[in-house]
Amino acid sequence: MLVLNCSTKLLILEKMLKSHFPESLKVFGAVMNINRGNPFQKEVVLDSWPDFKAVITRRRKEAETDNLDHYTNAYAVFYKDALAYRQLIEDHDVINWDQVFQIQGLQNELYDASKAVADPKQLTTKLTSFMAVHFSPVSSPPDTHFLTESPPRLTYLSVADADLLNRTWSRGGNEQCLRYIANLISCFPSVCVRDDKGNPVSWALTDQFATMCHGYTLPDHRRKGYSRLVALTLARKLQSRGFPSQGNVLDDNKASISLLNSVGAEFLPCRFHRLILTPAAFSGLTQ
Template sequence: MLVLKCSMKLQMLEKMLRWSFPESLKVYGAVMNINRGNPFRNEVVVDSWPDFKAVITRPQKEVDGCGFFIFVSKRSTACGVKSLACCLEQPALLGQQRRSWHRTWTIPSWHFLPNTLSVLSLRMDPKLKLACLDISHASLLSKTWSRGGNPRSQKYLANLICCFPSVCVLDDNGYPLSWSLTDQFSTMIHGYTLPEHRRKGYSRLVATTLAKKLHSCGFPAQG
């Protein structure tokens, strides 16, 4: 397994992964963010270069992170996939020791195409407005997240807010009523609307606005 550190190779990989949409979307999103400043300090591992059959994105050794995404090329044989799976059960082979990993295989997910994004004409209360989330909103997001409610989740959400695009509906006091974030894999996540404000079209408005924002930055919108 090889860790890709060369910026030119990483840019080449980004272009090559586009040919394998939608299966490669999450790994592609991670590589895009690595090529654009790498705010979450991830790295890329391939089985070979340039004729790779598997791509793994993961946190760097010194980063306190968990979870990684894997893209397996259609050119991989069943034997090759089995061999890769065996490697993943031995973190030392991936250069990661004494770490508990959450393994997630990339599967096709929905994504917007630029010419299919509809323009929503939602009549909102004039007191409400569309805006980006602020780091001060991280506490609320953590409380409403099923895995949240602890300092680590709040820090994670605050980092997402600071590093990646987000959209929310704010009331006249600047309090979020509905929102969605983007993570380090360029995935639209944490979509949520407060119970008392549901069935008003806010979620659709937020999701569509965020998808358009991602496309304007060159990212595929996925979730």
């Protein structure tokens, strides 16, 4: 195991990961954030350098953690060899197996390789698989002709909005998610439409892997074109900073799939896999 701390080597790694798109997108996004101030206190672990076969981004060990917070306790994975990845996580110092955590990646062997190491340690492994998408370049501000009402107030999210986002996110509704969303809002780009009273009615934010997430419009404000405006504006904001504008969508989310098709988003050939791993001691305590 090797922790890559050298800023020069991290910039080299960022460039190397580009040649492995789209499978390396999650790790690439995390490494980009590390190289641009590291607001989420991440670090990179590899099996070797520079000819690595497996690379993982993780939370720094000195960072404050909550053992039930799988949102923050998240690892992104890319490997050239699934066996090398499995051997890397078998090293006890790479992953904290004593807390609830998640693993994210865009490679099909990720679940089997992770589960093979987790099972003997008596952790349950829950897999959710998504379609992975990438937004085409957005070279100019989105046209607002498609809006059904007068142009709205377009701005960004505030930490004060975290409670609303926690209550409306299908993955949320708990203390850990509330804290995680507040951290995302503080650290990364977001976009939202506000009503006349200043309340958010439609929004999207960016996670620790530079992924566009939690795109949502309140029911009373749907079919007005807000979701399209928010998605394109956030994609353009990320692209202007050099980030890939990537996202994920569940196969049965017809509304989001229709929106993505309408804006010309590319559905990638690989799928996004999110694994949530729970030690036996915490079984039944998490969502």
